[in-house]
Structures are given as C-alpha cells and as structure tokens.
Amino acid sequence: xxxxxxxxxxxxVFTAGLVLLGLAVMLIAGLMAWELGAGGWEAFRSFGFxxxxxxxxxxxxxxxxxxxxxxxxxxxxxxxxLALAFLPALAAAIAVAEYAPRWLAEAVAYLIDxxxxxxxxxxxxxxxxxxxxxxxxxxEQPLFLWSAEHAPALMGVLGPPTGIGMLSAVLVxxxxxxxxxxxxxRDAIRLVPRAQREAMYALGATRWEVVRRVVLPYAxxxxxxxxxxxxxxxxxxxxxxxxxxGNSGQLPYSVFGPAATMASVIANEFxxxxxxxxxxxLLAVGFLLMxxxxxxxxxxxxxxxxxxxxxxxx
Amino acid sequence: xxxxxxxxxxxxxxxxxxxxxxxxxxxxxxxxPLYAKYFSVYHKLTGVRVNYQSIGSGGGIRQLFSGTVHFxxxxxxxxxxxxxxxxxxxxxxxxxVPTALGAVVPIYNLPGVREPVRFSGPVLADIFLGKIRKWNxxxxxxxxxxxxxxxxxxxxxxxxxxxxxxxxxxEYLAKVSPEWKEKVxxxxxxxxPTGLGGKGNEGVAGLVRQTPGAIGYAELVYAVQNKIAxxxxxxxxxxxxxxxxxxxxxxxxxxxxxxxxxxxxxxxPAAEGYPIASFTWILVYRDxxxxxxxxxxxxxxxxxxxxxxIVHDGQHYNEALHYAALPExxxxxxxxxxxxxxxxxxxxxxx
Amino acid sequence: xxxxxxxxxxxxxVALVYLGTLLVLxxxxxxxxxxxxxxxxxxxxxxxxxxxxxxxxxGGGMLPAIVGTFVIDLMALAMGGLLGLGGGVxxxxxxxxxxxxxxxxxxxxxxxxxxILMGLFAFVxxxxxxxxxxxFSGSVALAILMIPIIMRATEEVLRILPWELxxxxxxxxxxxxxxxxxxxxxxxxGGxxxxxxxxxxxxxxxxxxLLFTAFGxxxxxxxxxxxxxxxxxxxxxxxxxxxxxxxRQAWGAALLLALLLMVTNFLARRALRRS
Numbered sequence: 029x030x031x032x033x034x035x036x037x038x039x040x041v042f043t044a045g046l047v048l049l050g051l052a053v054m055l056i057a058g059l060m061a062w063e064l065g066a067g068g069w070e071a072f073r074s075f076g077f078x079x080x081x082x083x084x085x086x087x088x089x090x091x092x093x094x095x096x097x098x099x100x101x102x103x104x105x106x107x108x109x110l111a112l113a114f115l116p117a118l119a120a121a122i123a124v125a126e127y128a129p130r131w132l133a134e135a136v137a138y139l140i141d142x143x144x145x146x147x148x149x150x151x152x153x154x155x156x157x158x159x160x161x162x163x164x165x166x167x168e169q170p171l172f173l174w175s176a177e178h179a180p181a182l183m184g185v186l187g188p189p190t191g192i193g194m195l196s197a198v199l200v201x202x203x204x205x206x207x208x209x210x211x212x213x214r215d216a217i218r219l220v221p222r223a224q225r226e227a228m229y230a231l232g233a234t235r236w237e238v239v240r241r242v243v244l245p246y247a248x249x250x251x252x253x254x255x256x257x258x259x260x261x262x263x264x265x266x267x268x269x270x271x272x273x274g275n276s277g278q279l280p281y282s283v284f285g286p287a288a289t290m291a292s293v294i295a296n297e298f299x300x301x302x303x304x305x306x307x308x309x310l311l312a313v314g315f316l317l318m319x320x321x322x323x324x325x326x327x328x329x330x331x332x333x334x335x336x337x338x339x340x341x342x
Numbered sequence: 343x344x345x346x347x348x349x350x351x352x353x354x355x356x357x358x359x360x361x362x363x364x365x366x367x368x369x370x371x372x373x374x375p376l377y378a379k380y381f382s383v384y385h386k387l388t389g390v391r392v393n394y395q396s397i398g399s400g401g402g403i404r405q406l407f408s409g410t411v412h413f414x415x416x417x418x419x420x421x422x423x424x425x426x427x428x429x430x431x432x433x434x435x436x437x438x439v440p441t442a443l444g445a446v447v448p449i450y451n452l453p454g455v456r457e458p459v460r461f462s463g464p465v466l467a468d469i470f471l472g473k474i475r476k477w478n479x480x481x482x483x484x485x486x487x488x489x490x491x492x493x494x495x496x497x498x499x500x501x502x503x504x505x506x507x508x509x510x511x512x513e514y515l516a517k518v519s520p521e522w523k524e525k526v527x528x529x530x531x532x533x534x535p536t537g538l539g540g541k542g543n544e545g546v547a548g549l550v551r552q553t554p555g556a557i558g559y560a561e562l563v564y565a566v567q568n569k570i571a572x573x574x575x576x577x578x579x580x581x582x583x584x585x586x587x588x589x590x591x592x593x594x595x596x597x598x599x600x601x602x603x604x605x606x607x608x609x610x611p612a613a614e615g616y617p618i619a620s621f622t623w624i625l626v627y628r629d630x631x632x633x634x635x636x637x638x639x640x641x642x643x644x645x646x647x648x649x650x651x652i653v654h655d656g657q658h659y660n661e662a663l664h665y666a667a668l669p670e671x672x673x674x675x676x677x678x679x680x681x682x683x684x685x686x687x688x689x690x691x692x693x
Numbered sequence: 694x695x696x697x698x699x700x701x702x703x704x705x706x707v708a709l710v711y712l713g714t715l716l717v718l719x720x721x722x723x724x725x726x727x728x729x730x731x732x733x734x735x736x737x738x739x740x741x742x743x744x745x746x747x748x749x750x751x752g753g754g755m756l757p758a759i760v761g762t763f764v765i766d767l768m769a770l771a772m773g774g775l776l777g778l779g780g781g782v783x784x785x786x787x788x789x790x791x792x793x794x795x796x797x798x799x800x801x802x803x804x805x806x807x808x809i810l811m812g813l814f815a816f817v818x819x820x821x822x823x824x825x826x827x828x829f830s831g832s833v834a835l836a837i838l839m840i841p842i843i844m845r846a847t848e849e850v851l852r853i854l855p856w857e858l859x860x861x862x863x864x865x866x867x868x869x870x871x872x873x874x875x876x877x878x879x880x881x882x883g884g885x886x887x888x889x890x891x892x893x894x895x896x897x898x899x900x901x902x903l904l905f906t907a908f909g910x911x912x913x914x915x916x917x918x919x920x921x922x923x924x925x926x927x928x929x930x931x932x933x934x935x936x937x938x939x940x941r942q943a944w945g946a947a948l949l950l951a952l953l954l955m956v957t958n959f960l961a962r963r964a965l966r967r968s
Contacts, residue, residue: 036868036869036870038868038870038871039868039869039870041870042869042870042873042874043783043787043790043870045779046779046780046782046783046787047783047790047792048779049775049776049778049779049780049783050779050780050783050792050796051792052776053776053779053780053796053799053800053803053840053844054795054796054799056803056814056837056840057799057802057803059814059818060806060810060811060814060837063813063814063817063818064810064813067817085533086533087532087533088504088529088530088531088532088533089526089527089528089529089531089532089533090527090533092533115713116713116714116716116717117717118713119709119710119711119712119713119714119716119717120713120714120717120718122710123710123711123713123714124714127707127710127711136714136718139718139721139722140717140718140721141958142725142955142958143721143724143725145894145895145898145954145955145958146724146725146898146951146954147897147898147899147900147925147928147950147951147954148898148899148900148901148925149898149900149925149928149929149932149947150724150728150898150928150947150950150951151724152929152932153728153928153932153943153944153947154724154727154728154947156548156552156932156933157552157932157940158724158727160552161552164553188495188497189495190497190538190553190555190556191552191553192538192549192552192553193538203720203721203724206717206721207717207721210717234699234700234702234703235703235706235707236702236703236706236707237699237703239706260805263807264806264807264808264809264810265807266807266808266809266901267900267901267925267929270541271929271932271933274538274539275502275538275539275540275541276534276537276538276539277533277534277539278534278536286537286538286539288502288539291807291809291901294809294813295809295901295904296502296503296539296541297502297503297504297531298813298816298904298905299397299398299401299405299503299904299905300397300398300400300401300404300503300504300505300531301400301401301404301504301531303404303407306531307404311813314809314810314813317807317810318806318807318810321805321806321807322802322805322806324805325801325802325804325805329801364912364914364916364919366825366826366919366920368908374748375747375748375749378747378748378911379747379750381911382746382747382911385912391912393909393910393911393912393919393920394911395908395909395920408821409824410820410821410824410825410826411825411826540933541933542933544748544930544933544934544935544936545933545934547934547935548933548934548935549933550935551935563749564935567748567749567935567936568935568936568937570935634824634825635824635825663749
C-alpha cells in the first residue's frame with residue numbers, strides 16, 4: 029500500500045521535500061526548548077528547580093536569582109486582565125453573533141478584528157501618554173487620598189499612585205486581549221446549529237432565553253477554550269507590559285505599585301545582562317515562561333475536546 | 343511568494359554593491375547623545391557608518407565579550423577579575439578609550455518648585471533606600487531652607503537594565519552611606535529596595551518627566567535637553583555643587599592619569615568639583631583580529647581611526663552637549679594606548 | 694405577569710449585551726482615533742525620507758526603520774512561508790503520513806510560545822554563531838512566529854477542497870505531487886495568500902523578537918547580515934525616551950505601522966473572498 033502511494037520517483041522526491049520541511053519545523057521547536065533548558069541549567073543547578081521558581085530575590089550584585097516575583101507578576105496581571113476582559117468580550121461576541129442586524133454585526137466584527145491587529149508597542153505608546161496620566165490623576169490619586177483619610181490600612185495595598193504599575197499594565201492587557209477573546213467566542217457561538225435555536229423559539233422562548241439556555245451551554249467549550257487562549261496571549265505579552273508595569277524585581281505587593289512579568293524581565297535585561305549566572309537565570313525564566321504557556325495551551329486544548337457538546341466543525 | 347523572492351535577491355545584490363565600512367557598537371546610554379552626534383558628523387566626514395545602540399553598559403560589555411560588536415561602551419571600567427577573564431579567553435587585552443567626562447545628576451519632577459533642590463549624599467541614599475518618602479521630609483527641608491517643598495510622596499525612578507550610570511550613582515552612594523554600601527552595594531545592576539525601573543538613561547528621564555513627585559538619576563545632557571529639573575549635590579568639601587562644565591573639570595583635575603585609563607572620579611576632594619562625575623569609555627580588543635565582529639583589516643583600521651578622531655577632533659563636540667572634553671593627561675595616555683591597537687600584529691595607526 | 698417579566702429581562706439583557714459591546718469598542722476606537730490624530734501631524738516629507746537626527750536635534754525621520762521593516766518582514770515571510778506551506782501541505786495532503794501527528798503537536802506548541810522567546814532563540818542560534826546582530830536573525834525570529842499560523846491556515850484551506858478534485862487528477866494519471874502542485878495549490882491560492890498575509894501582519898507588529906536580533910540602525914541598510922532598524926523597535930525606543938521630537942515621531946510611526954497592518958489585513962480578507 030505504502031509503495032503505491034509513494035511509489036513514483038517524483039512523489040518520493042516531493043514527499044521527501046515536505047518531510048524535510050516538517051522536520052525543520054520540529055527541529056526548531058526542539059532546539060528552542062533545549063536552548064532555554066540548557067541555558068537555564070546553571071541557574072536551576074545553583075538554586076535548585078523549586079528554589080529558583082520560589083526564590084524571591086533578583087540581585088545581580090549578590091548573584092541571587094529567583095523567578096517568583098516575575099511568575100507572580102505574570103499570573104496576577106494576566107488573570108486580572110482576563111477577569112476584566114471576559115464579560116465585555118462575551119457581550120460583544122453575543123451581540124455580533126446573535127443580536128445585531130447583519131450590517132452592524134459585520135461592521136463590529138470587522139472593527140474588532142482590526143483592533144486585534146494593532147501591535148503591542150502601539151498599545152504601549154498610548155498607555156504611556158494617555159492611559160497612565162488618566163489613571164494616575166483620576167483613579168489612583170483620588171483613591172489614594174481617600175484612603176489616606178478614611179482607611180489608612182488600605183494605603184499599603186493600594187501602593188504608590190504613580191500611574192506606572194500593575195493597574196495600568198492590567199488595563200492595557202485587558203484592552204489588548206478583548207478583541208482576541210471576543211473573536212474566539214464569536215466563532216464558538218456561530219458554530220451552534222441553527223436548528224437548536226429555532227426549536228427554542230418555537231417553544232416561545234425570548235431571545236435571551238435562547239442565548240442563556242441553548243447558545244451559551246452549547247458553545248461553552250469553545251468559549252472557555254477561547255478565554256484560556258486569551259490568557260495565554262496575556263501571559264506572553266511583552267512590549268506594552270514592559271512599557272507600563274514599572275519593572276520592579278520585588279514581589280508584586282500592591283495594586284498601583286510597580287512589578288515585572290517574566291516576559292518583561294527578559295525584554296529588559298537580556299541584551300544588557302553581563303553574563304554568567306544572571307544570563308542563565310534569564311534563560312531559566314524563559315524556560316518557565318515556555319512551560320507556563322504550554323500548560324495553558326494544553327488546558328485550552330483539553331477543554332475544547334472535553335466540553336464541546338457534539339462536534340463543531342465536520 | 344514567487345513575487346517576493348526576486349525582490350529579496352535584488353536587495354541582497356544591492357547590499358553587496360553598497361559597501362562602505364560599517365562599524366557597530368553597543369553599550370552605555372550615558373554618552374549616547376554625544377556618540378550619536380560624533381557618528382553623525384563622522385559619517386558626513388568620512389562615509390564610515392557607525393551604528394551605535396544604547397543598550398546599557400552591562401550589555402556593551404557582554405556584546406564585546408561575545409564578539410557581536412566592533413566596540414563596547416561603558417561608564418564603568420572593567421574590574422580586574424573581568425580583565426583577567428578577558429585575557430584568558432581571548433589572549434588579548436581590553437583597551438579603555440575615554441571619550442568624555444559626564445555628570446550623573448539627580449533629576450526630579452516637582453511642579454511649582456523653581457529653585458534647584460539641594461541634596462547631600464546620605465539624603466540621596468536614604469531616598470533611594472526608601473527611607474525618605476516625602477518631599478517635605480525634615481532631612482530635605484533642612485538642606486533647602488527657604489524652598490517650599492510640597493508634601494508629595496517621592497517616587498524613585500531607577501534603571502531596569504545593567505547600567506554604567508547606575509554604577510557611577512551606586513558607587514557614589516556606597517562611598518557616602520555605610521548603610522547603602524551594606525544593603526545594596528555598588529554595581530551596574532543592583533537589587534533596588536524601591537522604585538520604578540526605566541530602560542536606559544532615556545527611560546529614566548522619560549519616566550521622571552511623566553511622573554510628578556519622581557526622582558531619578560541621569561546624565562546631565564538628558565536633563566538639560568529635556569528641561570528636566572536637576573539638583574545640586576553637596577560634595578566632600580561641604581559645598582552644594584550643580585553639575586556644569588566647570589564643576590566637571592574641577593572633579594577631573596588629576597595629577598596623574600593611570601596608563602590603562604581606569605579611574606574613578608566620584609566623591610572628589612576638589613572644593614569646586616561635582617561629586618558624581620565620571621569618564622565614559624569605549625572598549626575595544628587590543629588585537630582587533632581576536633574580535634569575531636571585526637571581519638577585515640579595513641574594518642580594524644576604520645575603527646582605530648575613528649577612536650583617534652574621537653579623542654582629538656571629536657572633543658570639540660563635547661561641550662555643546664554638556665560633557666566636558668578630556669583633560670590633556672587623559673588624551674596623552676590614550677594616544678599611547680591607541681598606537682598599541684593591532685590587527686594580525688600590524689599596528690593600525692601611524693605616527 | 695410572568696411573561697412580562699420574561700420580556701423585561703430580555704430587554705434588559707439586550708441592553709447589557711450592547712453596553713458590553715460598547716465597552717469593548719469605545720476604548721479601542723479611542724486608541725485608534727488618538728493614534729490617528731497624534732500620528733498624522735508627525736507624518737511629513739522628512740519622516741519618510743530622512744534618517745534619524747542625533748537626540749535633542751530637531752528633524753530627522755524614519756526612513757531606515759521603514760526600509761528595515763520591509764526587508765526584515767519579507768525575508769521572514771520567505772522563510773516562514775516555505776516551512777509553513779511545506780508543513781501545511783504535508784498535513785493536509787498526506788493525512789496518513791506518520792510525521793503528521795508530532796508535526797501538528799509541534800505546530801500547536803510553537804503557536805502558543807510567546808514571541809519574545811523566538812527572539813531568544815534567534816539570539817542564541819543566529820546572532821552568536823554569526824558573530825553579530827543582523828536583520829537576518831530578526832527575520833528568523835519572525836519566521837518562527839509565522840510558521841504555525843501559515844501551517845494551520847494552509848492545512849485548513851486544503852482540507853476544504855473536495856476529495857473529488859484530487860481523484861479527478863489522479864484519474865487522469867497525474868502523480869500525486871503533480872496533483873498537489875498543479876491542482877490543489879492553485880485551487881486554494883486565495884486561502885493560502887490569506888494565511889500568508891495574516892501571518893505577515895501578525896509578525897510585522899512585533900517588537901519583542903527584534904530586541905536582541907535586528908537591534909536597530911540609524912543608517913539605511915539593505916545588508917541582511919548587518920543590524921537593521923524596524924518600525925516597532927523604533928516606536929518602543931522613542932516612546933520610552935524623554936525627547937519631545939522622538940515621542941512625536943513615535944506617534945507617526947505608530948500610525949504608519951497601524952495603517953500598513955490594516956492594509957495587509959484588508960488584502961488578506963479580499964484574497965479570501967475572491968477564492
């Protein structure tokens with residue numbers, strides 16, 4: 029059988045070419061994992077794997093490195109951004125897929141896709157010059173002053189009201205993942221078969237009841253998977269976060285305060301690190317970042333398979 | 343696809359044709375405005391293109407070690423251990439070529455305060471340790487009689503990358519504050535107890551400019567060019583000195599200049615000297631053929647000539663950008679060092 | 694009564710859903726509008742024709758970055774396109790091939806890896822061995838970013854084509870490779886071009902993988918083995934700087950980049966609709 033399929037010389041050459049290209053792709057992925065793992069080896073060996081993961085010092089003078097502040101920074105900022113982005117993104121997806129008249133739905137969908145294509149540095153630029161002053165003057169400072177007067181205990185939780193810090197980074201991240209999460213949710217909702225809806229309408233259901241009882245349950249696998257993929261996007265997001273988060277290697281301790289993420293610390297320090305253990309630690313952070321992204325993507329994959337009602341496409 | 347390939351090939355061909363010498367360097371952001379000026383002028387004079395990327399002194403040193411650039415630049419001279427490591431690894435020495443004298447100044451953003459704020463070394467250390475948290479703190483008020491300091495919280499801004507400017511700053515703070523020396527120490531990247539991180543002198547100045555109540559440190563030119571307020575610092579003689587060309591020159595009045603050009607100027611004893619001043623250096627391999635980035639004798643020669651130009655004619659551009667020109671002793675020492683530059687054993691500069 | 698409450702709730706939810714949509718669109722439209730208004734003022738003849746001026750001096754432009762963006766991205770598209778197309782064709786046209794399962798897994802994995810790690814990869818495997826920062830190393834990083842996108846898009850379009858098309862070709866006695874090259878790929882041209890353009894648009898906006906690879910260059914350069922500038926990189930460097938003039942030009946570059954990406958996206962959609 030195989031001989032028949034690949035028998036001819038031309039076919040053999042052609043498939044060999046394709047296989048070569050495929051192997052090249054796999055080689056790249058393998059080398060990437062190897063490079064980060066091997067590069068980070070020195071750091072893992074010096075501090076122990078868990079010692080490095082849970083270590084909270086990042087000190088080039090004392091040569092002490094730990095990824096915990098950046099791991100926490102990544103997890104907190106991306107989870108918070110997702111929490112902010114989830115409902116609006118879902119609402120936009122429902123509006124486009126269920127409620128809006130065709131022309132409006134198309135226009136909105138087009139706009140959302142357009143905004144998903146805006147590069148990270150542009151969000152960062154806008155963040156520095158528009159969002160940060162806005163957040164500082166109209167959100168952080170009033171809140172800070174209020175807490176100074178009425179709830180001094182809160183001040184430590186809020187942190188310095190400088191505009192540059194976690195809050196701004198979270199807000200920009202949320203804005204950045206909304207279009208992505210929304211278009212994934214929209215695709216999931218569009219896969220719900222028409223007959224399901226029509227059956228509900230025939231029973232006299234209102235539009236909301238159809239959405240609530242049929243569309244959302246049917247599409248929940250796709251929606252959740254979309255949400256998790258949006259989370260993965262937020263975890264790997266680099267430039268806008270680097271420009272806004274304040275780049276502090278301390279544990280993220282407050283809402284307004286500076287922090288750093290795994291991606292931002294690599295962007296900040298990799299070209300500059302002088303070598304040795306610091307460099308290895310940065311590669312180790314990259315290795316952890318890769319593991320985290322992989323885990324999140326695998327979860328999304330798993331959910332998509334387990335929670336889908338029936339088969340979506342074909 | 344098919345349409346792009348010929349285009350890519352055409353570009354490659356164009357690249358092969360347009361062959362002038364291109365040198366690449368990386369490192370310190372402290373002298374970046376000056377270097378950008380040098381290289382822009384030098385391109386017009388000679389056609390040699392110098393691509394300098396200001397990624398921080400730590401990066402400059404590492405790129406020099408990995409042989410990805412023709413020259414590195416740093417505001418912190420290499421430590422003895424690092425020099426020994428270099429010699430072991432490459433079988434040649436690193437030549438420090440001083441190019442200018444600069445000042446690291448405390449820059450701040452205090453709306454409504456006109457007079458330059460006065461600082462002392464210990465007070466600066468306490469601010470950067472996070473111990474002084476408000477602008478109207480008694481310690482600051484005592485140094486600034488008659489200045490109405492607002493009750494604004496202090497936002498510390500410092501570097502997020504490995505930096506020679508940080509080295510100069512922390513070396514000074516470690517000299518004047520035992521607590522700083524013990525808790526943080528001096529280095530190109532330290533574990534900051536507090537504050538926001540900005541990338542490069544540019545990033546720190548950018549953050550300070552954007553944030554009311556912020557204090558940071560940057561080279562003088564960044565403050566002057568961007569009209570950011572900067573303070574006076576009390577020197578060892580007890581005077582409050584603002585950085586300018588005169589106080590820089592005073593800090594650099596050295597009786598003898600070490601042959602390898604590695605010298606620290608912070609906390610100068612000179613009465614009129616600004617206490618946080620430093621030379622900034624370009625670093626090159628003495629045997630340029632040992633640097634993998636130097637791919638031909640022509641490139642090596644172009645590099646040597648560039649350095650020669652910088653320490654002589656180039657010095658005329660320093661003062662317009664608020665860096666002081668090299669003192670005579672430094673130029674002499676450097677001339678000797680430049681004559682030692684070789685490519686495959688051949689010296690690169692004539693008489 | 695009950696019915697009225699149900700209708701009321703229905704109305705309320707409609708309102709909430711549209712409110713949510715507005716919440717999504719308004720800030721994003723605001724960003725877009727802001728970039729447009731701020732950027733349009735910075736776009737002038739110098740912006741497109743001059744190299745950057747030394748910091749603190751007025752004037753200068755973005756020409757090296759504009760040229761560099763095109764060179765780096767097109768080289769990346771050539772490399773990423775080749776690998777992505779190859780993988781996609783293999784997965785769609787040879788579904789029985791043993792390489793497919795691991796390849797699909799790897800494509801998914803690559804698609805989920807943050808772009809900055811592509812930059813680290815290119816630094817370790819291209820910059821260091823070749824002894825210098827280069828446009829080529831930046832292209833490698835961006836190409837890796839493109840591969841999974843192109844691969845997935847190619848596979849999807851090819852899968853949609855009816856098997857009868859292939860059978861018709863085989864019935865004419867054509868070998869399989871001829872069927873793929875002369876029947877399948879031309880039939881799927883629109884979709885494939887869409888995939889390529891979308892991958893291009895995604896990669897062209899990235900600055901993170903270029904930080905340690907393309908590196909930047911104030912001179913116009915066509916040399917793929919030397920450092921080169923690029924618009925996203927320039928926007929980053931200028932945005933965090935204290936210089937008025939630079940910040941002004943960062944807005945201009947942001948607008949230009951956004952427009953380029955929009956045009957690419959628009960072309961991608963048109964290619965899809967045509968096929």
